[in-house]
Amino acid sequence: MTETKNYLNDGSTIRSWLLTTDHKRIAVLYMVSITFFFLFGGAAAVLIRLELLTPEGDMMRADTYNKLFSLHGIIMVFFFLIPSIPSVLGNFLIPIMIGARDMAFPKLNLLSWYIFMTGGLFSLVTILVGGVDTGWTFYTPYSSTYANTYVLLAAAGIFIAGFSSILTGLNFIVTIHLLRAPGMHWFRLPLFVWTHYATSLIFVLGTPVLAVTLALLGVERILGVGIFDPALGGDPLLFQHLFWFYSHPAVYIMILPGMGVVSELMACFSRKPIFGYGFVAMAGLGIAVLSFLVWGHHMFVSGQSVYAGLVFSFLSMLVAIPSAVKVFNWTATMYKGTIFLKTPMLYALGFIGLFTVGGLTGISLATLPFDVHVHDTYFIVAHFHYIMVGSAVMAYLGGIHFWWPKITGRIYSEWWGRVSALVVFFGFNLAFFPQFVLGYLGNPRRYHQYPGEFQVFHIMSSLGATILGLGYLLPLCYLTWSLKYGRKSSDNPWHAKGLEWETSSPPPTHNFVTTPIVNEPPYNYGQPHREEEIGEGEPAKHHVEKAEVES
């Protein structure tokens, strides 16, 4: 029996993959590459947590430890989290969700991947030749004048990868503006598309500032001039302002796409439109705009003026409002819905809970005296891991599980999926909740060794990290297994709404046989009622309103 033609079997040479301009294949390329980088960053984390089991620095030298946490941060932030949802799920889904045949600039899309890999190569080389120990924040004058590790190499890798982000964002914005199918008005777009639009605004406007900052750092290191070094007339705080002007919006790059994924999952597994769709869409844009106004909350004790501190604290409080609005709207979506706790839904619910904790600890940090006490301690580490790991990575995994049948045409084992989700949730909380306590007690971050009374919390944290790592390895195994042995998926195994589910799983190369015409609101699940199972690969019993076909 011949297999239907889809993007996966449309050409199977290496050349057809490496020179593809099909956004779906590019998404798969990204998926494989970032998994690879995730393993590197995860290995660094394993070593860090092993060292921290005991208070003394007895497993490795201080320099080695410093390099490990620096590389963990750089790889996880720039080579895993920032590209994860946008470059994998965004690239794959956005054209299909809006009813287009491809991105606006397919060749630019491929170029983005190559640029990303080049930047990643620089980072891998940095690890091989000896690493960098400045932390992913590269504060001067340590990084500009004092560090004798491979700062330039690491900065070059990030600089190059930044252009990948910029081009991806550019592609998304033009695509979403101009390539929507007939009838796909802005307020019929899935929230996944809305949040990626907001994320792209940050990509395009924030990343260049990081590029320039790293370039100036490079100039300072090579020429020995004093742009940021006070001994030569420079201002180390200028570096911090320029760095955080990008890096704060960057954290919203890491969370907004996750919010988009969660919106899709909540709607599908509650069988209801997202409550307050318009507000959630606008909240995403609001987050993107406000994210550019709060960078100084990383610098409350850095020596900036008291007034700056007050202003940034106030604005940081404001940015919490749209995030809260989203959380409330997601929860309200479940009200009078029809709930299925499939694997993606478990990840989505985990996201909501952990994001609430992470976000609320964030506003604790926006409260000035609290931050004065816990800045640069494990409290900060716990806060951002709740957002970046507990929320963003869980959203990524939830999205991968939800769209796995669409991307690969296979169904994974639901039992293993749920078990892994629970293992991840449990391991994550055990790993990072004790760090809140550690931080308030005063244990500073980036500490290779620590006073003995903190040990019990570090042991809990390392144990949790081990369980979390196991939780990540499980999907790697069963998802890969499903590629060959998993049941074949139907077009719409979840019986979900959205243009991506109107085409085959996997989709044909040009996404649709004929251009869809959209004439219904998003998440048009109709009146919720008691339902039978979904996700088994059976044909839908629920009546799906098909879009009209017109050539």
Next chain:
Amino acid sequence: MFGGGPTAQPAHGSPQTAVQRPLPDIASLVRPPPTLRVGEVESQVLARGGFVPTYGSPRRTEGQAMNQSIPILPDAASTSASEVDLLSLTLLSITVVFSVGIACAIGYFALRYWHTRDVNRKLHESVKAHWQIELTWSLIPLIILMVMFSWGADTFDHYHEPPENPIEINVVAKQWMWKIGHESGPREINALHIPIGRPVRLTMISEDVIHSFYVPAFRNKQDVLPGRYTTMWFEATKPGTYHLFCAEFCGTDHSRMIGQVIVQSPADHAAWLESQPVASAAERGRRLMDSSGCLQCHGSDGNRFGPPLNGLFGRQVVLKDGSRHTVDESYIRRAILEPQTQMRAGFQPIMPSFDGKLTPEQVFDFTMYLKSVADANGPVAGPGPDTNVREENQP
């Protein structure tokens, strides 16, 4: 970089001379690792019982019983600590209430509206009027946030209000140690003895990279920058020994750059001061004026090119470009190290720079001397040749 002086000065060269200009080639991109060199004064201080960081063993210190149980809160030992703890508890409560609330709502909805359950799922029309609901759950958090912001801002302001009549302490941070100087004279390494009941003000500077002076028990920290002063103050309330951490990553031994803050009763502190046989910072500063040649321009009658230094500290002065400045620690530091950026109106711009010739400790000593004569008008105080200070040319 550090010259000699009348008092014994650290004999170490800078481990990482930022002023050194390597040629722009590959070799310059790899510098030898900075090594911690301990000078003469520092070893004397260490010999007298200065703090040596140890890990893994619990702290046993004067008057403080070792805490066997698992700690959840650090000691609260400053006037601000309990306020911050109350603020933190409120924030924690908000976090718990909302997190648990959301989790319960999710749990309840998941159970009640489980897909096989036959319950009423008809939505009321009113529920579809979203904007009132949205407004409510936007405004309520906004109000809570504004309350927390105001409370926090108020406490933060308090942190930055200059205290009344504080004990002045100088902190010089360098990779990887804290060098502490009391205005009354004693110098310490990685340790700070202070009494309860009096505000203590730290004027801090780094010799190399950014560090951060962090005392969890006081709920206070401040980054220590190279090239300019940063200050912080606290008032201790409970005798004991507390952790001092460096809280800004500064290189290899960042996690070994730790120390102790030893809070003593006033009587104990006075006794400790007695046991430190050194001249006060102001005295050292006055002697520095002799040895550095300051009096040639700033002191004697008829031969004076520079502004008189008595009665200077705390005043407002006018610079050549017309701007007015208050003479504080930062002004003094710039005046000594970068005089050409801060020329006084009515004086010739001929003061040489002492950058590289004075240590940060010496600058502090000198500043303390100027503070001690801030209200003086007559002869120069303290040991040294007696001179008359004219009051002309004082803008």
Next chain:
Amino acid sequence: MNVRYSSPQTVPLALPYDNADQQREAAVFGMWIFLATEVLFFGSLFVAYIVYRYEFPAAFKAGSSHLSMMSGAVMTAVLLLGSLLVAISDVLIRRHVQDSDPRKAIVRNLTITTFLGVVFLSLEFYEWGQLIHEGSFPGPQFNLTRFAESGAGGRSPEMFFCLFFFMTGLHAFHMIIGIALVGGVGIALYRTDNIARHANLLENIGLYWHFVDIIWVFLFPLFYLVEA
């Protein structure tokens, strides 16, 4: 030769697009977004400039006086003329006037613009050479003694030249790319009969060129006109 020109619909249609207008709109929109990223790129440097000019006014005055205002003015004029010619070409390429041949005019304009761009870079490189020779390049060889009387403290004049070389250097890098693009499209137009095929390309390259020009219009007063 009596060549008829058809409408820009002869631009080959790429996969994602339904019609030529959509494709053109996407190309232009994409270029505008790219230019927005460039604004942020240069913008952060302008922020650094503002911070250090506020900090070291004397140094900036002194440093600026070492730059040749005449040379800078000529460079500005050269660039503006080039931009004008590109803009004219952009209008010409979409005109459908019977029996007229804008191709020669367009190619001529683009050639002149390329040439003017090279003139700009030559003047710039020449000035850099002069500055390097007199010890104004930041680094260990920077000649500070020239600034002893200027009232600029420490190494602040070096900061001025740091920003000068970095910002004009970054601009020159963009100019080189721009010259290659303008020259390239000029050659393509010279070789083709159907110039309308390249209408979108010329429009976008024109946008890029104008942008690089505008950056220079800001750089010129900030570096060359401080003392004035």
